[in-house]
Amino acid sequence: EDQVTQSPEALRLQEGESSSLNCSYTVSGLRGLFWYRQDPGKGPEFLFTLYSAGEEKEKERLKATLTKKESFLHITAPKPEDSATYLCAAGLRGSQGNLIFGKGTKLSVKP
Amino acid sequence: DTAVSQTPKYLVTQMGNDKSIKCEQNLGHDTMYWYKQDSKKFLKIMFSYNNKELIINETVPNRFSPKSPDKAHLNLHINSLELGDSAVYFCASSQSTAPWEKLFFGSGTQLSVL
Numbered sequence: 001e002d003q004v005t006q007s008p009e010a011l012r013l014q015e016g017e018s019s020s021l022n023c024s025y026t027v028s029g030l031r032g033l034f035w036y037r038q039d040p041g042k043g044p045e046f047l048f049t050l051y052s053a054g055e056e057k058e059k060e061r062l063k064a065t066l067t068k069k070e071s072f073l074h075i076t077a078p079k080p081e082d083s084a085t086y087l088c089a090a091g092l093r094g095s096q097g098n099l100i101f102g103k104g105t106k107l108s109v110k111p
Numbered sequence: 112d113t114a115v116s117q118t119p120k121y122l123v124t125q126m127g128n129d130k131s132i133k134c135e136q137n138l139g140h141d142t143m144y145w146y147k148q149d150s151k152k153f154l155k156i157m158f159s160y161n162n163k164e165l166i167i168n169e170t171v172p173n174r175f176s177p178k179s180p181d182k183a184h185l186n187l188h189i190n191s192l193e194l195g196d197s198a199v200y201f202c203a204s205s206q207s208t209a210p211w212e213k214l215f216f217g218s219g220t221q222l223s224v225l
Contacts, residue, residue, distance in 0.1 A: 031209075031211050034213060045216070049211060091210035094210075095210045097209070099214060103151065
């Protein structure tokens with residue numbers, strides 16, 4: 001069964017304290033690994049798509065990387081406004097657009 | 112202008128009632144979806160439509176009926192609401208059904224069945 005697992009479930013950081021979120025996937029035919037940010041009471045907002053192992057993408061303090069089994073979202077010197085739930089999702093060959101989501105990591109950054 | 116908009120934002124209703132959630136996208140996308148986010152925050156696909164045609168229908172009770180009058184709209188009607196239907200329902204759209212296409216989500220409808 002196709003599965004996406006995120007860890008940790010929750011992460012508390014001090015402002016400026018860098019860390020990484022993990023997304024491991026067991027799927028057949030990965031065609032895209034997605035990262036989304038979700039703020040309370042809002043829908044997920046797209047951050048990155050990674051297509052192949054070794055690929056990296058950056059946006060401000062966020063950097064996403066991909067291997068054959070997992071993806072990492074690295075947060076460098078986070079700020080309180082980075083507090084949100086980060087969702088990982090897999091787009092699969094033949095899926096017709098359906099994404100398989102992980103349960104997310106809730107990040108809290110304290111000033 | 113909001114890219115994907117859904118109404119209402121909150122829906123509180125009694126068991127057994129029938130309710131509808133509306134969704135509209137102004138991105139010109141071909142594909143629209145309904146996702147359900149349960150109390151554990153797990154997002155799961157319910158339905159997807161491509162050019163008004165149903166292409167994904169996951170294991171969802173037939174009390175849930177999506178309708179797509181045109182490419183820009185996808186509504187969700189729920190009959191005989193049950194307590195277990197309480198969740199947040201998200202509408203989303205994408206350019207196509209290709210598995211590498213990113214999804215754009217609405218802000219969600221929080222459904223509470225009493």
